[in-house]
Amino acid sequence: MPDVATDLTTLGLDETKALFEQLQARLNAAKIAYLNNTLLDGQLVSYEHLAAIAKQVIRANYRLQEIQFGKVRLKLSVAKLIRRGR
Numbered sequence: 001m002p003d004v005a006t007d008l009t010t011l012g013l014d015e016t017k018a019l020f021e022q023l024q025a026r027l028n029a030a031k032i033a034y035l036n037n038t039l040l041d042g043q044l045v046s047y048e049h050l051a052a053i054a055k056q057v058i059r060a061n062y063r064l065q066e067i068q069f070g071k072v073r074l075k076l077s078v079a080k081l082i083r084r085g086r
Contacts (some may be wrong), residue, residue: 008063016067020060027053028083054081 008016021023030053033040043049060074 008060008064013064013067016060016064019059020057020064023057023060027057031082050082051078054078057081 002083012020018059027050030040030045032038034045034047034050037044039045042073055078058078058081061074062072063077
């Protein structure tokens with residue numbers, strides 16, 4: 001997985017899809033750890049950490065939409081990603 005600080009404009013469609021899926025899985029794991037007050041990567045997950053992961057997911061999703069559609073068609077928010085049950 002590329003470093004999160006990597007410029008996403010250099011990634012192609014397949015790499016961006018893979019990164020997006022990995023970040024979604026990481027967000028789901030972080031949500032579970034946050035709700036159960038358990039460790040993730042040896043640390044308790046705070047809301048700030050959870051929000052930072054959600055922002056990474058949003059960034060990757062926006063880049064994926066730009067590649068596929070030429071523009072961002074669906075806006076996401078941190079609150080919706082954290083609240084979402086999937």
